[in-house]
């Protein structure tokens with residue numbers, strides 16, 4: 001197999017060139033930039049979300065998920081086996097690599113075959129390695145199952161699989177990988193670290209690969225370089241505020257609905273699953289979440305147009321843009337709505353004119 005994963009998709013560029021051609025000289029002189037509808041009031045946004053079929057489906061899914069979590073909390077308070085002092089992680093799960101050995105299984109435990117992408121470095125040749133893991137508790141998280149695999153690899157004198165994680169609470173966005181071809185695995189709205197092994201069946205084969213996008217080069221095994229997402233943030237993912245003593249909390253009142261909608265956008269954890277799931281490897285959902293969580297707030301208005309133009313064009317430089325497949329929303333562990341992409345496209349077209357106006361290039 002060639003270096004890297006042959007299925008990694010190339011970048012696609014289109015939005016900027018389309019807008020640039022729209023903003024050409026002829027267009028500028030005739031001054032026929034489409035007069036876009038003003039940004040909706042927060043009430044309109046909210047009612048649009050409530051009436052939206054997708055939103056209703058998400059709400060139904062969330063209440064189902066809440067019930068599932070309640071049941072789980074009740075069941076697990078009695079059933080979970082917590083390792084006591086002196087017990088190692090081996091006591092909860094055993095591992096053997098291609099050894100075909102006899103393993104005794106605890107009740108409710110899983111025996112799994114893992115096909116894991118191993119790659120020693122960015123320039124090295126990658127390959128799949130097959131491992132057998134035994135006695136994996138259904139209550140373990142996916143990363144805890146990898147802890148078992150790695151502890152046993154270390155015990156066998158082999159190199160553990162590099163897989164990134166930090167918070168293990170679905171907050172930091174570092175843990176993403178492709179699990180059986182799906183970004184973050186089979187459970188909707190769930191980051192890899194919060195995926196539980198009860199989603200799999202005894203005897204399953206699980207294929208684990210790094211994010212597949214040319215913009216995310218592989219560092220090692222399942223760890224990719226997601227720093228192109230940081231380049232987008234650097235361009236405008238901030239607001240200008242005076243430093244010094246803490247300002248009065250009510251200095252700039254924010255309407256509740258605007259705050260709620262901005263918070264939906266701010267839920268993005270920067271994991272990159274949207275890029276990995278997109279057939280174009282576009283970063284449109286990430287960028288629009290980061291643009292809109294500031295553009296929707298009063299505090300975000302001073303840099304609104306420069307932020308939008310800068311962040312969208314940096315996105316174009318590293319990732320390219322979208323063709324409305326919607327895979328990003330399906331893969332997103334925070335269920336960032338696609339509406340933010342529409343708001344950002346609208347702001348981007350407006351920003352091209354407004355920023356030139358601010359520079360005195362057009363009246």
Ligand code: SF4
Nearest residue numbers: 268269271272274332
């Ligand atoms: S938009 Fe969703 S999938 Fe994309 S980086 Fe943010 S949290 Fe991850």
Ligand code: FES
Nearest residue numbers: 168172173175193
């Ligand atoms: S480890 Fe932080 S989101 Fe998964």
